[in-house]
Amino acid sequence: MTSEITDIAITPFGVDLNAYKGLTPEPTVKNKLVIGTIKTMAPKYGVGTLIEAYAIFFKNANESKL
Known part of the structure; x- marks a missing residue:
């Protein structure tokens, strides 16, 4: 690291x-x-896994309200 970056x-x-x-x-x-x-x-x-998990959760939550 140079001395000019402080x-x-x-x-x-x-x-x-x-x-x-x-x-x-x-x-x-x-x-x-x-x-x-x-x-x-x-x-x-794991951001992709988080997105996929939320999609599954959202789908299941909406189907349970039907």
Whole structure:
């Protein structure tokens, strides 16, 4: 690392909660699912599996209401 690069913050596999201090959270919305990620779709992260699992869950949940 060169001496000219001094202002880089690295938060591996996590979130720097200090970056959000002072912000007011949005009100909670009932019956809403939000999943966020900043990973790539590389198989090692399992994002594709998560999407497939949610599709199965959603289908089963809707069929049970019929």
